[in-house]
Structures are given as structure tokens and as C-alpha cells.
Amino acid sequence: MHRVGVLALEAVVPFELGIPARIFGAARDSAGNRLYSVTTCSLDGRPVRTEADYELTVSHDASLLAGVDTVVIPPFHALGSIREEGRLPDALREALAAIRPGTRIVAICTGTYVLAAAGLLDGRPATTHWREADRLQRMFTTVRIDPDVLFVDDGDILTSAGVAAGIDLCLHIVRRDHGSDIANEVARSCVVPPWREGGQAQYIKRPVPGPAAAGTAPTQAWITERLAEPVTLADMAAHANVSVRTFTRRFRDEVGTSPGRWLVRQRVDLARHLLETTDWPVDLVAVRAGFGTGVSLRQHLHAAIGVTPQTYRRTFRPTPTPAPAA
Incomplete structure (x- = not known):
């Protein structure tokens, strides 16, 4: 069984936090056996404040990540020094450093900031929520940010656009691991489309522009x-x-x-x-x-x-x- 570890950071967004467990948890083989186990942890094993009005209790600390096959980092609102300075807090940097080489790492939405600040995206393609794409690109100039797609699969590192794009990415991972039949069955179970047309470019609000303040x-x-x-x-x-x-x-x-x-x-x-x-x-x-x-x-x-x-x-x-x- 493929082991998935989800890292819940301070002010985690509950919707995206729940996507891996929901999508991977619905993946079954022809005999009905689960294909993934999903476990959530925090950095220190203590309850985590969410972006909503409640806390989450977890049973594991970040040492869990050293023994899983896939690590998922959902978005969180306490980005602090990561978003402002491109610097990881010590505890988070140590947790990422303990991940075994070859482990698949997945970031949903602004979780991409974490991978970029850790240097894991240097010279690689990635995406994030379209509202953050320009800022992320300015801060981490060696990362090739694509603001128009729903997700980017770069082999061992995958990133998604905002919010529900995490569903698209997790379904893609199931499809990559086990084929379209199982991924489509997961989509039916979760009442979502198995594949969405287009990318997040269609969701970017671009009003019909007025003239620019320039010579032309x-x-x-x-x-x-x-x-x-x-x-x-x-x-x-x-x-x-x-x-x-x-x-x-x-x-x-x-x-x-x-x-x-x-x-x-x-x-x-x-x-x-x-x-x-x-x-x-x-x-x-x-x-x-x-x-x-x-x-x-x-x-x-x-x-x-x-x-x-x-x-x-x-x-x-x-x-x-x-x-x-x-």
C-alpha cells in the first residue's frame, strides 16, 4: 500500500487539507482493497490551528514524513517569512530535510511556496494559485512558474493551482499510479469530473482593459x-x-x-x-x-x-x- 503523509501547517486551509484523504482514500483495486494509506501530521504532533474557526488534532509529528512514499503540503495562511522573505522556519526546514530521496512531493496551491523556499523547485516548472503566481515568480526567479495550468507534473515533484485544483492533481496521481479506470472510479465516487478541460487561465479575472499610462x-x-x-x-x-x-x-x-x-x-x-x-x-x-x-x-x-x-x-x-x- 502506497503511504501518503500530509503535513498540516499553522493556519492550514481545511478544504485542501482534506483533498488527499478523500481522493486517495477512495482509490480501490478490483478486489476492493485500498491502494493508499493517508496519514496527517503536524510539525510537532500537537493540534494545529486552521484557517477556519477550529483546531485539528493529529496523532503524528513530522518524523512521519521520513517513512512515507508521497508527501503532500496543503496551503496555509501563516506563510509569514516564507512569503515575505523566501525563508523557511527552522522546524519546517528540518522536516523537509528528513524526507527520503526519491519520495514524491506534492504541493497544493500556496504550498508551492514551501517547496520553492526549500530550493526544491530551482530550475523546475511549477504552478500555484493564479493570484500568487507573479509574486512567487518574482521571489524565486529560478522557478519556472506557469500561472495558466491546473497542475504541473515534474516527475517526483508535483504542484497544483489553487483550491479545487488539488482534486485535479490528486486524481492525476491516481491515474499515473494505477490507470484511468481506477481514477475514473475515484472521480465517480467523489462526484467530480475525472478531467477538467483547460487550465486555471479560464478562471483568471481579466476585465476588458483600459489604456495604459504609457507613450502608446x-x-x-x-x-x-x-x-x-x-x-x-x-x-x-x-x-x-x-x-x-x-x-x-x-x-x-x-x-x-x-x-x-x-x-x-x-x-x-x-x-x-x-x-x-x-x-x-x-x-x-x-x-x-x-x-x-x-x-x-x-x-x-x-x-x-x-x-x-x-x-x-x-x-x-x-x-x-x-x-x-x-
């Missing part, structure tokens, strides 16, 4: 008012009254990307807004967002956030509104 800001504002129209790079440069080469250089210096990529991003964001707030046909959304056809919109939306317009709309649209008159 007037042209950016001019473009955002004409997203449904065919706007070329030459049109942008002409509006800014500079050459195409100069405009491209200035735009990249100010915005950090090319005008073409930026324009696609604005159109994708507008399409997302329209899919969320209207009941317009996909083809009409495509025209209003400047993609021209539903096929083009589907291609660009899938490239940006990994889902189709219909899937995105089912997930995020509130009360629909009628399509406008032609």
Missing part, C-alpha cells in the same frame, strides 16, 4: 474602441504618427509584448466578457470581438485558456441577455 496609450485606447474592426500594424503606427518599426519598438518596451499579441489578448478578453454576459451566438461574439468567424474564435480561445467558447460559457455565464438586432 492613446493608440491602445483607439484600438480597444475598434476591436471588431480589422486593425493592422500599419494602422496602429499611423495613428501614433510614427513608423511601423518605431511603433513596434516603443510598444514592446512599454507593454512587454508585440502589438499583434497584445491585440489578440484584448480580443480574447472581450470575447470572454461577451460569452459571460450575453446569450449571443458564438459567431456573433466572434464578429464583435474582431475574430470574424466562430472557427477563428474557437482557435484563439482554446490557445489562450484551453477551452472552447461553449465550454467557457457553460462555466461562467450568468443570466443570458438577448442578441442585439442586426
Whole structure:
């Protein structure tokens, strides 16, 4: 039986703390035997204050982690020096150092901070909650943070995005260990989808942007008012009254990307807004967002956030509104 140790740290988030026990605990072989044992510990074996209004009593201290096959670190809100300085408290650093080489290590949500501060993610890909992705990347520059995915599997170290993405990651681990049939049965038992389309990019709130406070800001504002129209790079440069080469250089210096990529991003964001707030046909959304056809919109939306317009709309649209008159 594969042994899983879950480390509950101060101000642990109860929802994510319970994911490993729930998902791994539901994994059974064809004879009904459990495939994983899951044990929760704290650093010192004492009760742990949660992020909610109660404490958790555990029966083990962190020495448990030296004898398990997989270690899971759920998110916790008392990040303190870890989030501010990238420094682990002594007791946590010692607990991680005692983990046997070759042990699989899993971080859910902001638990990724712990692995990064321990140096376990240097030069490796990882993810975390999209709200923390930029900060984590700035603090740990050698880690390759992907803010758009639900989880990252880098062999012996796996990380997930926020909250329910821990379910996706644990199901992936079951699938990797025992195949799709067992993972799908676990998903049925837990009443969750065995595989979610797309990544966390679809959950990042990006309102249709206004102009930036930069030299090309007037042209950016001019473009955002004409997203449904065919706007070329030459049109942008002409509006800014500079050459195409100069405009491209200035735009990249100010915005950090090319005008073409930026324009696609604005159109994708507008399409997302329209899919969320209207009941317009996909083809009409495509025209209003400047993609021209539903096929083009589907291609660009899938490239940006990994889902189709219909899937995105089912997930995020509130009360629909009628399509406008032609």
C-alpha cells in the first residue's frame, strides 16, 4: 500500500487539507482493497490551528514524513517569512530535510511556496494559485512558474493551482499510479469530473482593459474602441504618427509584448466578457470581438485558456441577455 503523509501547517486551509484523504482514500483495486494509506501530521504532533474557526488534532509529528512514499503540503495562511522573505522556519526546514530521496512531493496551491523556499523547485516548472503566481515568480526567479495550468507534473515533484485544483492533481496521481479506470472510479465516487478541460487561465479575472499610462496609450485606447474592426500594424503606427518599426519598438518596451499579441489578448478578453454576459451566438461574439468567424474564435480561445467558447460559457455565464438586432 502506497503511504501518503500530509503535513498540516499553522493556519492550514481545511478544504485542501482534506483533498488527499478523500481522493486517495477512495482509490480501490478490483478486489476492493485500498491502494493508499493517508496519514496527517503536524510539525510537532500537537493540534494545529486552521484557517477556519477550529483546531485539528493529529496523532503524528513530522518524523512521519521520513517513512512515507508521497508527501503532500496543503496551503496555509501563516506563510509569514516564507512569503515575505523566501525563508523557511527552522522546524519546517528540518522536516523537509528528513524526507527520503526519491519520495514524491506534492504541493497544493500556496504550498508551492514551501517547496520553492526549500530550493526544491530551482530550475523546475511549477504552478500555484493564479493570484500568487507573479509574486512567487518574482521571489524565486529560478522557478519556472506557469500561472495558466491546473497542475504541473515534474516527475517526483508535483504542484497544483489553487483550491479545487488539488482534486485535479490528486486524481492525476491516481491515474499515473494505477490507470484511468481506477481514477475514473475515484472521480465517480467523489462526484467530480475525472478531467477538467483547460487550465486555471479560464478562471483568471481579466476585465476588458483600459489604456495604459504609457507613450502608446492613446493608440491602445483607439484600438480597444475598434476591436471588431480589422486593425493592422500599419494602422496602429499611423495613428501614433510614427513608423511601423518605431511603433513596434516603443510598444514592446512599454507593454512587454508585440502589438499583434497584445491585440489578440484584448480580443480574447472581450470575447470572454461577451460569452459571460450575453446569450449571443458564438459567431456573433466572434464578429464583435474582431475574430470574424466562430472557427477563428474557437482557435484563439482554446490557445489562450484551453477551452472552447461553449465550454467557457457553460462555466461562467450568468443570466443570458438577448442578441442585439442586426
